[in-house]
Amino acid sequence: MRAVTLPSYGDASVLTLADVEDPVAGPGEVLLDVVATAVNRADLLQRMGFYEPPPGASRYPGLECSGRIAALGEGVAGWAVGDEVCALLSGGGYASKVAVPAGQLLPVPAGLSLVEAAALPEVACTVWSNVFMLAALQPGEVFLVHGGTSGIGTMAIQLAVRHGARVLCTVGSSEKAAAAESLGAERAIRYREEDFVEVVRDVAGGADVILDNMGAAYLPRNVKVLRTGGRLVVIGLQGGVKGELDLAALLGKRAAVHATSLRARPVAEKAAIVEAVLAAVWPAVEAGEVRPVVDRVLPLEQVREAHELLEASTHIGKVVLTL
Amino acid sequence: MRAVTLPSYGDASVLTLADVEDPVAGPGEVLLDVVATAVNRADLLQRMGFYEPPPGASRYPGLECSGRIAALGEGVAGWAVGDEVCALLSGGGYASKVAVPAGQLLPVPAGLSLVEAAALPEVACTVWSNVFMLAALQPGEVFLVHGGTSGIGTMAIQLAVRHGARVLCTVGSSEKAAAAESLGAERAIRYREEDFVEVVRDVAGGADVILDNMGAAYLPRNVKVLRTGGRLVVIGLQGGVKGELDLAALLGKRAAVHATSLRARPVAEKAAIVEAVLAAVWPAVEAGEVRPVVDRVLPLEQVREAHELLEASTHIGKVVLTL
Numbered sequence: 120m121r122a123v124t125l126p127s128y129g130d131a132s133v134l135t136l137a138d139v140e141d142p143v144a145g146p147g148e149v150l151l152d153v154v155a156t157a158v159n160r161a162d163l164l165q166r167m168g169f170y171e172p173p174p175g176a177s178r179y180p181g182l183e184c185s186g187r188i189a190a191l192g193e194g195v196a197g198w199a200v201g202d203e204v205c206a207l208l209s210g211g212g213y214a215s216k217v218a219v220p221a222g223q224l225l226p227v228p229a230g231l232s233l234v235e236a237a238a239l240p241e242v243a244c245t246v247w248s249n250v251f252m253l254a255a256l257q258p259g260e261v262f263l264v265h266g267g268t269s270g271i272g273t274m275a276i277q278l279a280v281r282h283g284a285r286v287l288c289t290v291g292s293s294e295k296a297a298a299a300e301s302l303g304a305e306r307a308i309r310y311r312e313e314d315f316v317e318v319v320r321d322v323a324g325g326a327d328v329i330l331d332n333m334g335a336a337y338l339p340r341n342v343k344v345l346r347t348g349g350r351l352v353v354i355g356l357q358g359g360v361k362g363e364l365d366l367a368a369l370l371g372k373r374a375a376v377h378a379t380s381l382r383a384r385p386v387a388e389k390a391a392i393v394e395a396v397l398a399a400v401w402p403a404v405e406a407g408e409v410r411p412v413v414d415r416v417l418p419l420e421q422v423r424e425a426h427e428l429l430e431a432s433t434h435i436g437k438v439v440l441t442l
Numbered sequence: 443m444r445a446v447t448l449p450s451y452g453d454a455s456v457l458t459l460a461d462v463e464d465p466v467a468g469p470g471e472v473l474l475d476v477v478a479t480a481v482n483r484a485d486l487l488q489r490m491g492f493y494e495p496p497p498g499a500s501r502y503p504g505l506e507c508s509g510r511i512a513a514l515g516e517g518v519a520g521w522a523v524g525d526e527v528c529a530l531l532s533g534g535g536y537a538s539k540v541a542v543p544a545g546q547l548l549p550v551p552a553g554l555s556l557v558e559a560a561a562l563p564e565v566a567c568t569v570w571s572n573v574f575m576l577a578a579l580q581p582g583e584v585f586l587v588h589g590g591t592s593g594i595g596t597m598a599i600q601l602a603v604r605h606g607a608r609v610l611c612t613v614g615s616s617e618k619a620a621a622a623e624s625l626g627a628e629r630a631i632r633y634r635e636e637d638f639v640e641v642v643r644d645v646a647g648g649a650d651v652i653l654d655n656m657g658a659a660y661l662p663r664n665v666k667v668l669r670t671g672g673r674l675v676v677i678g679l680q681g682g683v684k685g686e687l688d689l690a691a692l693l694g695k696r697a698a699v700h701a702t703s704l705r706a707r708p709v710a711e712k713a714a715i716v717e718a719v720l721a722a723v724w725p726a727v728e729a730g731e732v733r734p735v736v737d738r739v740l741p742l743e744q745v746r747e748a749h750e751l752l753e754a755s756t757h758i759g760k761v762v763l764t765l
Contacts, residue, residue: 334689334690335689338687338689353689353692353693354693356689356690356693360688360689360690361686361687361688361689361690362686362687362689363684363685363686363687364661364684364685364686364687364699365683365684366657366658366661366676366679366683366684366685366701367657367679367683367684369676369699369700369701370676370677370679370701370702370703371703371706372701373701373702373703373706373707374700374701375698375699375700375701376687376692376698376699377692377697377698378689378692378693378696378697378698379693379696380693380694380696383694383696384696
């Protein structure tokens, strides 16, 4: 099969299409003919050598895809060859075939194309597991998401608004602010010109739940802007890994700092998340209340350009790659 | 009534017995004739001017007491004048009378004296709310408590052992190590001579739940010793307030840092905790499976000595004051 390989680590130019051996569906897995995959920031880290795939995962990048079932491994029930699906992967989406545990499959939501469906699994599973399962965002609470027009951000805004939360976000430009507000954010904060702590306090008195991709760089201000009982959930470290934590402030607020990732979770935990997403998010997608936001669709051959797009951070929503 | 007042902030010599006005039981409160109270580390901070009582709380120190109900405020049901009780207070225990919301009362457990009962409310409520309600310690998990022979430590060890957890703790001396192990700790780590990260990893592979009183000083090592899915709960800041948090380590473990306190919680939250303690901890105390560990009992007149005892940190368990 064809796959994007990493003969070395570095900038986007190391991404190399090559002919490689086909994967095989092990027990409990299915083999997919991949139709589309999508780019995640973790793929960029993996390309640079900062994010080793977990043990047992494919060596090729790609944390989600859509496609058709080509073969069923031993013991897989409920799916048939030819079914159109999308899937949460622990790697290997940048390839014409991928093997995936059956618990990580989702049907293509009614009304969505296979290509659009490739943009959903990572953002839906990440947002649902962190904002709703872990942080238990409640209706009426204030939710702040950093990177409001990232793939994660666009899904987080929509799901939190639908849940009845007050939603604020940070963005890098006025164009992005308009996009985030059109998705339902009450106020998109242009972090280059505004201090998010000040704006969130002014608008809403503070945040009950924060979904953060900046890590160390935002840690002190995130803690500052939390309200009593607040939950900060760190899922990215784009602003560094070691930050100063003001435990007196955290204690005074009876607040918590969580940090999580999806990729390294055991298969059973991923299946539980996928099941919850199917029950809670898919109906909203099929009803048209929540949609995948796709910045653009490129052929897999343009994978280098796709990575450069994410690095330039001018995109809004997901960058999808088709095979 | 008599009360320990704070005419100024400073060392134990500022603690001054004085005649002051009696408190009055407001709606939903009862007035207690105090029989005994106990010293908490928060009292020392308050004495030094670092811990303002929350709005509405008594200005006098004392976060728990035992005594007899002297009067019922408007709307209090289920209690009668003369009942022997102990209580979680937001202040005012170092006095011959105190007013307390009825939801913070507990009966004196069968088999315990009124004086012993004064040593229970703070440790039982703190340990139960943090280790069991918040961190949800599970049977078979590894629990690490710092300060294993503090009042909190002695209760945490007993409750966690009874729950079926593997319990490790840190202590400052061999004498304290023996005391902690006699309460059920699998291994008491002498922190002056041993590195707790190394010992916990050697003995148990890491900790699932940590109850910490050291704050910043232990933050990096606490995060290091957490296992996947681990929960660090900071309830004291004896080692400073601002520490370095390694978010990459936390994220790799999908772990969380919580920081909480009991005193500033709203009355309804305290009542919910007290109710849970009554249901879960009181039966164990009455069955003799869990006991308050009392280092010594002093008359209220010796409150200065009692504070100096806690500052010297040679005590094991609680220091109780009688009226």
